[in-house]
Amino acid sequence: xxxLRCVLAALLLxxxxxxxxxxxxxxxxxLVLPLEASWPTYSGDYSGQRYSRLSKVTTENVQQLSLAWxxxxxxxxxxxxxxxxxxxxxxxxxxxxTIGSQRIKGSILQVDDLLYVTAPDHVWAIDVRDGxxxxxxxxxxRGGPHIGNRGVAMWxxxxxxxxxxNYLVSLDARTGEERWHTELASFxxxxxxxxxxxxxxxxxxxxxxxxxxxxxxxxxxxxETGELQWRFYTVPMNEDDIGIDTxxxxxxxxxxxxxxxxPGSYDPETNYYIFGTGNPTPGYTGVARRGDNLFTxxxxxxDVDTGEMAWYFQTSPHDTHDWDSAQTPxxxxxxxxxxxxxxxxxxxxxxxxxxxxxVTGEHVVTTRYGATSNWxxxxxxxxxxxxxxxxxxxxxxxxxxxxxxxxxxxxxxAFSPDxxxxxxxxxxxxxxLYLTDPDPRxxxxxxxxxxxxxxxxxxxxxxxxxxxxxxxxxxxxxxGGGGGAGVLTTAGGLVFTGDGSGNLVAFDAGxxxxxxxxxxxxxxxxPQTYLVDGxxxxxxxxGQQLFAFVMN
Amino acid sequence: MLTWVGRSLAVGAVWLLVVGLTSETSVAAGEGQxxxxxxxxxxxxxxxxxxxxxxxxxxxxxxYGINCRACHGMDLRxxxxxxxxxxxxxxVLRDEAGELMGPVIRNGQAGPAGSLMPAQPLSxxxxxxxxxxxxxxxxxxxxxxxxxxxxxxxxxxxxxxATAGRTYFIEKCASCHSPTDDLQGFATRVSEPxxxxxxxxxxxxxxxxxxxxxxxxxxxxxxxVQGSLERLNDFLVVLTEPDGRHRSFSRRGxxxxxxxxxxxxxxxxxxxxxxxxxxxxxxxxxxxxx
Numbered sequence: 001x002x003x004l005r006c007v008l009a010a011l012l013l014x015x016x017x018x019x020x021x022x023x024x025x026x027x028x029x030x031l032v033l034p035l036e037a038s039w040p041t042y043s044g045d046y047s048g049q050r051y052s053r054l055s056k057v058t059t060e061n062v063q064q065l066s067l068a069w070x071x072x073x074x075x076x077x078x079x080x081x082x083x084x085x086x087x088x089x090x091x092x093x094x095x096x097x098t099i100g101s102q103r104i105k106g107s108i109l110q111v112d113d114l115l116y117v118t119a120p121d122h123v124w125a126i127d128v129r130d131g132x133x134x135x136x137x138x139x140x141x142r143g144g145p146h147i148g149n150r151g152v153a154m155w156x157x158x159x160x161x162x163x164x165x166n167y168l169v170s171l172d173a174r175t176g177e178e179r180w181h182t183e184l185a186s187f188x189x190x191x192x193x194x195x196x197x198x199x200x201x202x203x204x205x206x207x208x209x210x211x212x213x214x215x216x217x218x219x220x221x222x223x224e225t226g227e228l229q230w231r232f233y234t235v236p237m238n239e240d241d242i243g244i245d246t247x248x249x250x251x252x253x254x255x256x257x258x259x260x261x262x263p264g265s266y267d268p269e270t271n272y273y274i275f276g277t278g279n280p281t282p283g284y285t286g287v288a289r290r291g292d293n294l295f296t297x298x299x300x301x302x303d304v305d306t307g308e309m310a311w312y313f314q315t316s317p318h319d320t321h322d323w324d325s326a327q328t329p330x331x332x333x334x335x336x337x338x339x340x341x342x343x344x345x346x347x348x349x350x351x352x353x354x355x356x357x358x359v360t361g362e363h364v365v366t367t368r369y370g371a372t373s374n375w376x377x378x379x380x381x382x383x384x385x386x387x388x389x390x391x392x393x394x395x396x397x398x399x400x401x402x403x404x405x406x407x408x409x410x411x412x413x414a415f416s417p418d419x420x421x422x423x424x425x426x427x428x429x430x431x432x433l434y435l436t437d438p439d440p441r442x443x444x445x446x447x448x449x450x451x452x453x454x455x456x457x458x459x460x461x462x463x464x465x466x467x468x469x470x471x472x473x474x475x476x477x478x479x480g481g482g483g484g485a486g487v488l489t490t491a492g493g494l495v496f497t498g499d500g501s502g503n504l505v506a507f508d509a510g511x512x513x514x515x516x517x518x519x520x521x522x523x524x525x526x527p528q529t530y531l532v533d534g535x536x537x538x539x540x541x542x543g544q545q546l547f548a549f550v551m552n
Numbered sequence: 553m554l555t556w557v558g559r560s561l562a563v564g565a566v567w568l569l570v571v572g573l574t575s576e577t578s579v580a581a582g583e584g585q586x587x588x589x590x591x592x593x594x595x596x597x598x599x600x601x602x603x604x605x606x607x608x609x610x611x612x613x614x615x616y617g618i619n620c621r622a623c624h625g626m627d628l629r630x631x632x633x634x635x636x637x638x639x640x641x642x643x644v645l646r647d648e649a650g651e652l653m654g655p656v657i658r659n660g661q662a663g664p665a666g667s668l669m670p671a672q673p674l675s676x677x678x679x680x681x682x683x684x685x686x687x688x689x690x691x692x693x694x695x696x697x698x699x700x701x702x703x704x705x706x707x708x709x710x711x712x713x714a715t716a717g718r719t720y721f722i723e724k725c726a727s728c729h730s731p732t733d734d735l736q737g738f739a740t741r742v743s744e745p746x747x748x749x750x751x752x753x754x755x756x757x758x759x760x761x762x763x764x765x766x767x768x769x770x771x772x773x774x775x776x777v778q779g780s781l782e783r784l785n786d787f788l789v790v791l792t793e794p795d796g797r798h799r800s801f802s803r804r805g806x807x808x809x810x811x812x813x814x815x816x817x818x819x820x821x822x823x824x825x826x827x828x829x830x831x832x833x834x835x836x837x838x839x840x841x842x
Binding site for chain 1: 592593594595596597598600625629630636637639640642645646693694695696697698699705707708709710711712746749750753754755783784785786787814816819820823824826828831832835
């Protein structure tokens, strides 16, 4: 039994909501507490549920939510002189690589009187009461695709984040001054990093991304020093590695992708970190990687202390559509057929919903939640959907649903233990997918195809019963709505998300009735909630803007 | 249609041309700075590198052809004799100027499943030339890990049966469309088959104006307002009346009643119903509508 598991029970007794330890800063042991007054890690707590126990905003009074403050950020190249210059500038780049304006796509940590906000190469600490800047750190990048940053981790009195060009950077949480930085993956090999690191005990779990036929891995670093503790590869790297029989050869396997770019969840009882992996590569041409391609598009549990895999369940064998299964899985203590079970559920980018036993990896439920997903021939006996070869990219064109972005993507879903429902966006676009590189060696990366979106089967927001995989309610967005907004649910009986038409909306979590909306622009992250001065706030980003609502 | 071997050769030919041009063309200083600037904005080191010495690259290309091509392929993406793809090799990507590639080239190395890369007795200069050539090719890789684009391959997407396509058209499409009316000359207006296929499946060309969606709003008092739809979400409907007047209505559930007449709705509704064969057949038929 790990130290963490030993202290868990005691913590729940002695720590009502305090998150600060005597050593100073955020006590990492407090992260096992259920989400309530603050938001100290990516999903608020380790469960991935994004369910807040706060209940001051309810189905009865949500109409009275009002704006506390709003502010915007310059998320592009900063001015290095004058009042708006960053307080600290780091980085290994020369400053020649200029970044454009980025959208805020991450979780915003809320601890004590501060919020920690990120965009690629930027971190801000701002006041929780008015959004005013305490400090701003900027990283001069070497390059890489600046597509997003999912937020920081807090380790005692430091803030740690990943840069696009693959550094782990530790800052003093009070001042923004850099403590250290260390390289986490090779920039030369075309890795790029967006994930929010996750603190578990004295481990910092770190993933990265890559589009060029490179092996995926999850790493654990010492959050105090930045020293590497272990590295877990998601594809076979040796001839005798488990899973090698699902690839034609080691060269294909070790260039097979399976990137770890979205945070997972953590189960203190088993000490498993449970996460999803990315698509295999080359992405759209599977001809040179025949087989199921383990452990790409797979739900994986690793022991946090050793980095050893405990179990796996593949949610998309031999993907050929760039539909990774990196989505944050949600831990659920539930009841199946009258028996209490420790479960984990995930709504994958490929349009299928899964519930799995999180202790053993035993399959429980598979259903199709993407109404028009048309790429699988059947569900295998083990619960994995089976890809239909005729739905791969073809020279004359293949009609495929969903589109490349998937039915869901990195935007976090949510689960309410009050309703037993798993809440997710459901995007049902169609592409014509053309093979442009019929080379029998396969293409490289995400090359070798041409695609065009030809319409939609209608997007929706869906509330899935984790026990059956069937929706209990489903709200169809008017044509043009839907898309990418994360989800928050609360003990007030609410679900917050974006409608894709510029509105932040609140549903009744039980029946899907729309109760409230405000037009602030399309939501670019997931709504969050916390208490300030005893008042419940709801925080959300729309590109470069941040809005904090309050129930007075 | 070129085969993949043909394509590989074509890529080689393009390279010969580029090398030739580079060595004969002097670039004005200003343009050179701009090129450097553009290069520094590329995502990765392999793409950000300064252009190497053209003569060294040309020499490396010849040496590659003699010593490496048989196993690693003309386009560096792997060959018939089992040599791996060099454009995604972690060692090649990390290499600066032959310091990592050199020892492998000169000593050979054991490969997977008992295979063996034989040692190639190249001099330091020759190793540098080969490395310069490989890095030069790497510098032309496309976005998201895609390979260098090379020459476009002409692929024939017309595999369908036009007769079956005509039958399908008569059954499913003829209630709205006619080959002698709106679709007369369709394949002349949209001559490229892939573009034609995209256009008919989607129900409109990429740039062609889509027919407007007409909306009718009926208020609780019974007033009916009709116009072209501007925006619609769960809380609002916005339209323009025929006389150009802007109107907007708050929505609460089904009040006011909103009815849409969307000419392309039938195309959306068909999407879950098509087989790929249906699509290819209809395309084969529509390309005959010159």
